[in-house]
Amino acid sequence: MYNSIKEVNMTSSKLKSINKSAKKLEEEEVFGMSDDDVDVVTGMPVGCTTIFDTGWETNPRPTTPVGNCMSSARDWTSCSGPCWWPAQTPDGVTNFPNFQNQCLAVESDWRNLNFSIKK
């Protein structure tokens, strides 16, 4: 199926930047993580996501969450660092360093969690 799709070489395409942010891309101020010769940490300084391909966690039980790439209650707290689910979990590194005080055991205390909405 993919063979029928004509590949587009983005680097030699005629795309032109129309604002300052796009121009920065042309000036190579932003690098992709796949650029092997450039050691740039784009998101977090150290952490599993920058080393590790996400999505390997599985749930072999017939209960939710079923399938891959699902943050579950069991690893919710630990993923609050520089880790897998930065959008779904509070940022325990910088903005919510003591969020664990709201729910020490997430599986049973998750209703207490209000790191984004102040009561």
Place this chain on the structure above:
Amino acid sequence: MPNILYAKDYIYAACSNVLHIIDCETDTVIEKIRYNDYIAEGEPSKDGNNYYMHNWHKIYNVNTNKNEIVDIYRFETDTTDFFIGDISVSQNNQKLYISSVITKRKSNVPKLNVLPPQLIVFDIEKSRMIKSYEIPYNIGEIITLRNDPNHIILIGYDIYKFNLNTGEYKVIKKLTKQDNPREVKYNQFPQWKNWSPGDHGIFNEPAYGPKGLYYLLINRNNSEISMIHGEEVYFMYSTVIDPNKEYIYGVMDELVKVKLDNGKTITSKLIDKGTYYSVAITSDGEKVYAGPGGNDITVYDADNLEKKSVIPLESDGAVMHRITK
């Protein structure tokens, strides 16, 4: 009648706000040490007298004889952010090696200056940094060598041997940064360091390649690295080798027992409590502890992986270590 002293195993489970100390004879929590933090990782000193655990910004020093926090090492200032990737205790128990990322800012300039990642050598007795070196990005594990105080092993994108006298390092095992993109890459998660009782010096972690699961073995006696191809693919966060160097026990959603010399699966059990991160084994090799992930640890018979008991914890955690004293 003479007093007979014998060593006992304890599990130190560092969870949110509480460090649980578990007696491995009774499999009960016998003591709790409280703080106000999430703990990312920890490591016992080589003599077992201290347990060092860290969150993302500071390190707690726990005296395991008194079972109390005796020091907290903070590195941040008003203009410096200090992020800790991993810590390791030197073989003589006098220094900590810290993988860190330091960000500096000037109060009058709206710019952050992110320094290259640093390896900090920290003198525990003097409670201060004594050396720092530039290291590769994303070092998630620091491993000391048993007979070589001048080198340590760093694990990140690749595995490096680092010279503590010169600050130079060389790649001793390529994992992800292969020169040729067609070469095999290994997906590996350097986070947990589950030490074996007696410290035979063989450190093990799971790694994943295009042909499945591999067991990455780092020999801390001579810094040699080897890989064993697993017979079956299990997803594991971390592993531990038994004291007799016969079996590997790995854990994530299942607890798996694997023959060390050929990677063949002996048996596996689904963990009915849910995902676990760490695994430990007692000094006699008879009991395996899996957890925490949520707020519990499950105890298994090391022989057949039959569940023996579940130890409830007060809070969620990711780290557990056996300390024999």
